[in-house]
Amino acid sequence: MFHPLRVAEIERLTDDAVAVTFQVPSELRETFRHVPGQHIALRRTVDGREIRRTYSICTPASDEPALRVGIRLVEDGEFSTYALKELAVGDTVDVMAPTGRFVLEPRPxxxxxxxxxxxxxxxxxxxxxxxxxxxxxxxxxxxxxxxxxxxxxxxxxxxxxxxxxxxxxxxxxxxxxxxxxxxxxxxxxxxxxxxxxxxxxxxxxxxxxxxxxxxxxxxxxxxxxxxxxxxxxxxxxxxxxISEPAAPASALAEAALAGAAPTVTTAGSVPAAGTALPGGPAPFRAPAHSTVTATLDGRAGSWPVLDGEPLLETVLRNRADAPYACKGGVCGTCRAFLVSGEVRMDRNYALEAEEVASGYVLACQSHPVTEEVELDFDR
Structure with a gap:
């Protein structure tokens, strides 16, 4: 869920980077309380088309959440160009609550x-x-x-x-x-x-x-x-x-240490990231017809998967509130638990090996291998 937040400050860090601070109203303090290392998704609409990008929070975690992110200009980047050249103090930006598992809970x-x-x-x-x-x-x-x-x-x-x-x-x-x-x-x-x-x-x-x-x-x-x-x-x-293309299935073992290995996963027996499948990579055979059942915010639905589309796109066609940001397998916003069935992930730069082993997948990178697949976005 996105919330409109006012831009309180924009600080130029370098020639190609800024820090943007958002004002968090008192009623949303708990919503935007973050664990150090988490990120937020920002959204804007241009000519009826949504643009979403994720940016990490750079401020320390505190009881009074200060929401400040660093944005560096990316070549041809639609959101970063807007942030550096057009965004101004007083503007309103749609912001999603903090998420992400690249975190360190303070401890000795x-x-x-x-x-x-x-x-x-x-x-x-x-x-x-x-x-x-x-x-x-x-x-x-x-x-x-x-x-x-x-x-x-x-x-x-x-x-x-x-x-x-x-x-x-x-x-x-x-x-x-x-x-x-x-x-x-x-x-x-x-x-x-x-x-x-x-x-x-x-x-x-x-x-x-x-x-x-x-x-x-x-x-x-x-x-x-x-x-x-x-x-x-x-x-x-x-x-x-990431400028490199998604690794082909034959590159599973070589790419594994980078967390980029596409995998065939099945609920209850998911190979950990960095583990080659027994006998080498399994060939991907898409079913002639497949259906995805997804649970989101306590409500479940089942829909046919169009030929070649990732499961996230299927869910979005029927549930516009499905979580996502980058759609590139990087941010992890679309993480879902694979309840049943098998999927093939094109790439994975977001999930830890332990998460994959526990049955989590990236919906934006997952294609059905079986005729029936069930995802749970609430777990």
Whole structure:
């Protein structure tokens, strides 16, 4: 459900990025109370066509929710162009309640974030909340940006370093500009991270790794961590931008570590992300006729699936209130529980391996394999 919120402030962060703050009325404070790391979906209508985009909340979690997001201009991006060039204080934007599972509930321990570009946004909320609430918590932030001028939330991160000098470790790398001090310039690829991380901290004692940013960086960081024997359940990922096409079915095993493996899943026996199916990838054979039954907000309905369409599109044709944002398998807004039947997911950049193993799928990427499929959006 969307709520119209007034824009309270727009702050220019870089030449191509802004921070937008929304005013949350008192009656919606509980609705917009967020867990650090969550995101919101924004919606606008242009010529009768809906445009939805998700942006991470960068402010710390608090009793008085401050709803501030970072938006970076994307080439040909309809919403980001509007946000940077047209959106003004006083305007109203439709905003969905916070969601997302790339989160860290504050607790004692040692945690690390590896971020690239605008991937700093959710991790900024995670770090600020964690260090303020848990005196026994430590956080190391490894961030990669193109240049100093393109670095988002530079002042906010510097402030955290000043406030928590003994518990916040900051490592900055610029890929296209030399620094006077610190690490040499260049991309944070898998090999570099495998050398850097053990030199920075005791890898084995880190309780949680939070990887956020472009697909290439997140993929490289996860492979580096797995090479350093970090357990998979300690690694959490959020992809901010994907330029690569969806992986073909034959690439299941190769793409698995990136969380991008398309899978054939069945309720009760869902292979975890990163697990190749027995005997290799199962061939996809769409049924001649299929029906999806979906439960949403306590109401269920059954509808025929048109040839080739994802299940989300089937549900949306009959229930316009079905949750979605990116439709690209990235944000996880359309997550649903697979009650029965089998589906094939084209791509998965949003669900953790444990969620897939428990029976959750992305409706926007799921196609029916059996004639009857049942989804529950309420679980």
């Amino acid at each position: 321990g040692h945690f690390v974030g590896i971020v690239g570009g605008s991937g700093i946004t959710p991790v900024l909320s995670i770090v600020a909340t964690l260090l303020a609430r848990c005196p026994d918590a430590r956080f190391c932030l490894v961030r990669s940006d193109r240049t100093a001028a393109s670095t988002m939330f530079l002042e906010e991160v510097a402030d955290l370093k000043d406030r928590f000098p003994d518990r916040f470790q900051l490592v900055s790398v610029l890929s296209r500009e030399d620094q006077q001090s610190g690490l040499p310039s260049g991309r944070l690829d898998e090999g570099r991270l495998r050398e850097l991380l053990p030199a920075l901290l005791p890898v084995g004692s880190v309780e949680g790794w939070y990887l956020c940013g472009p697909y290439g960086l997140v993929q490289a960081a996860e492979r580096a961590l797995r090479a350093l024997h970090v357990p998979r359940d300690r690694i959490h990922e959020e992809i901010f931008h």
